[in-house]
């Protein structure tokens with residue numbers, strides 16, 4: 001059981017981060033620094049949850065988080081859930097350096113920078129860093145090229161850094177499949193899209209993450225069928241071809257919709273959420 005711990009959860013206002021926090025908040029003695037940009041959305045908890053607003057796609061945001069942790073915790077951060085992230089759902093066919101960099105800043109640069117900050121913060125004391133990567137950090141799909149690239153980068157980073165990391169810091173990585181959160185809404189600019197199959201509830205993912213961390217697992221797969229399916233697709237390529245084709249059709253419909261919006265044939269849905 002995870003109790004009497006100083007915990008950071010990023011992306012705590014919604015989805016997977018919120019469900020991780022909900023698992024931990026009731027355990028005796030836990031104090032949670034709950035971070036996202038709109039921390040006013042983190043409500044209904046007691047004094048042991050400290051909401052904090054920071055844009056974690058910036059160095060200033062991550063630095064501010066650590067300064068806040070040092071201010072509010074009586075001791076080191078024992079557990080750090082590095083979870084905040086977002087996708088783009090799109091056909092990747094544009095030349096826009098800033099748009100590319102924006103997603104990498106949030107999903108990759110920030111998470112890598114956090115590793116070093118956390119290591120220095122610990123200064124030899126014990127800690128665990130839990131990265132929310134993605135099933136798409138192992139299997140990329142059409143419509144998510146850039147997003148998958150940010151997550152594959154994290155898969156590579158954790159693989160190498162494990163063999164450099166001093167013994168006081170351990171790392172767990174989580175690979176959720178599609179999860180019913182704001183994620184797809186954010187990625188599609190508020191349009192309705194069909195997530196890749198299968199789809200899990202955030203509560204299932206939150207429970208699996210906390211259970212995995214309790215067991216000190218290095219890699220946590222909240223969906224039991226993901227690894228067998230990945231293997232099946234490797235040994236029976238037509239299964240993968242069928243699965244990918246379904247994702248291509250979804251992307252094709254999405255692109256068609258965007259074109260119809262541009263042409264004024266259907267209502268343009270304004271972006272409800274932005275990455276920055």
Ligand SMILES: NC(=O)c1ccc[n+]([C@@H]2O[C@H](COP(=O)([O-])OP(=O)(O)OC[C@H]3O[C@@H](n4cnc5c(N)ncnc54)[C@H](OP(=O)(O)O)[C@@H]3O)[C@@H](O)[C@H]2O)c1
Nearest residue numbers: 011013014015016036037038056085134178179181182183
């Ligand atoms: N849902 C899925 O299908 C799925 C599958 C695999 C992996 N994941 C990963 O799971 C993680 C959580 O996603 P989710 O599905 O729970 O999505 P979500 O419901 O959209 O939650 C994202 C959280 O991150 C915060 N956030 C976004 N941009 C931020 C920024 N610049 N600085 C600080 N906080 C920021 C959001 O709050 P604010 O907007 O207020 O900042 C929110 O609390 C992500 O890393 C995602 O890549 C998701």
